[in-house]
Amino acid sequence: MKLGIQDFYPEELSHCFGCGRNNPNGHQLKSYWEGEFTKAKYTPKEFQTAIPGFVYGGLIASLIDCHGTGSAALAAYKNEHREPGSEPALRFVTASLNVDYVKPTPIGIELILVGKILEITNKKVITHIEVFANDVITAVGKVVAVKMPDSFIAK
């Protein structure tokens, strides 16, 4: 499996339910570059349903959220011409999340998330994300991610 930016997060910041490699209960999403776009994949489990046959919208929001912060970190390292894992670590949190549910997302297949960086500044990255099921876009999201403030580090 391809390494994701999340594989380079510092140990103590890798417990996120959505994308932390140290969270055995979570989704363990991995975000990586594919050309100019960022990509992640996830196959929803049978119980992550909304109406039988379709994926739970909250899960889709979660995947977009985590792929958004992952894409932000990818973009920030690239912007600084640094390799993921080099110091200081870049880690982002979500300031705002918007999801439009274009059509029902069928369950039982792998979903592909494709991110496009819309804007990047020193403190903020905005990403547009499309969710594909069988090559059809079922949801579209926008994530505003900001560099993690110190207040987020639990004492």
Added chain:
Amino acid sequence: MKLGIQDFYPEELSHCFGCGRNNPNGHQLKSYWEGEFTKAKYTPKEFQTAIPGFVYGGLIASLIDCHGTGSAALAAYKNEHREPGSEPALRFVTASLNVDYVKPTPIGIELILVGKILEITNKKVITHIEVFANDVITAVGKVVAVKMPDSFIAK
């Protein structure tokens, strides 16, 4: 425990990971009226974390999503002067979801979601939702919920 609108959903539409009483793996959120506002409560589990000490943003988005569709159903029954559970059943799905993360949400305490109905038409309900942790607002959301289209019923 107070009954939620979700306790009146038809059996076949009660599998939602966020709020279905028939989903033993899910959050089983319950939305009910408290005066003019809708309310729901949830205590995040230790593994539903983002950064240690704080709640995972994707979970907050999920709770807002489900409380939004629950609030929509509550408002729609009220609008038709009918009791929840009376026929025909009213069930909503999310068309769009917006979440602003105002500040980190501490983990280990009960979160309170308070919804205010902003707009209601025959097909659509828009709800504003505030998430409280220890009486402090940590996230604010807007949910546009639409009456469930027939295409959502898996054949």
